[in-house]
Amino acid sequence: MGVILPTYRRREGGDDMDTLVLSAVYQPMRYVDWKEAFCLWFSGRVEVVEFHTDKFINTVSEKFNIPSIIRFIKRVNNKSGKSKSAKFSRANILLRDNGECQYCRTKLDKKNFTFDHIIPVSQGGKTNWKNIVSCCKECNQKKGNRTLLSASMRLIKEPYVPDSYEIYNKSISKRPFPEELGFRLLQ
Ligand SMILES: [Zn+2]
Numbered sequence: 001m002g003v004i005l006p007t008y009r010r011r012e013g014g015d016d017m018d019t020l021v022l023s024a025v026y027q028p029m030r031y032v033d034w035k036e037a038f039c040l041w042f043s044g045r046v047e048v049v050e051f052h053t054d055k056f057i058n059t060v061s062e063k064f065n066i067p068s069i070i071r072f073i074k075r076v077n078n079k080s081g082k083s084k085s086a087k088f089s090r091a092n093i094l095l096r097d098n099g100e101c102q103y104c105r106t107k108l109d110k111k112n113f114t115f116d117h118i119i120p121v122s123q124g125g126k127t128n129w130k131n132i133v134s135c136c137k138e139c140n141q142k143k144g145n146r147t148l149l150s151a152s153m154r155l156i157k158e159p160y161v162p163d164s165y166e167i168y169n170k171s172i173s174k175r176p177f178p179e180e181l182g183f184r185l186l187q
Helices: 034-042 090-096 137-143 164-174
Strands: 019-022 028-032 046-058 063-072 113-117 132-136
Touching: 019 034, 028 034, 034 046, 034 063, 090 113, 090 132, 090 164, 113 137, 132 137
Parallel strands: 019 063
Antiparallel strands: 019 028, 046 063, 113 132
16 A cells, blocks of 8 residues: 655664554554564454565464554544543553653663653652653653753653553553464564
8 A cells, every 4th residue: 555654763673574553543653573463463453454475474274474564443442432541550651651761762671760750749740641751760860850941851752641542552562472373484
């Protein structure tokens, strides 16, 4: 279908078997490897937009083309057609922020992971989705008890309230691929 994506960043260590993930409105979200792509596909949350024509995996009985582009299928969560906000929790903040420091994009792990109140609590800042971001220790120390302005720091994106659909999809794509399904890569 000829989606052109000139500027989208490939995943680290990615290769030409990667699958591009689009949102329900065809917005490029990220690249995933073929395992994640199949995980998402079999979860029923995405549809395949395009396949790699020359790349396959096979099971005992079947051969599957690896998707080159997949797209989330919009899910209606309730009668009004609007999705629910995700639960405000540490794990979900990290998922919303893609596991990255929201000041310097450092990948966060247990050792360097903190939260930052964008407007400090001492200045009336609240503990909610709009005022909390994932942050590395270094940036947190650098910012200290200051506002963005006085610390001359800048967020990589505006914090927002994610819906439960987004958080669910982000959490499912982080799960390890079930090798016991018996897939292996055809070289
Ligand atoms: Zn940082």
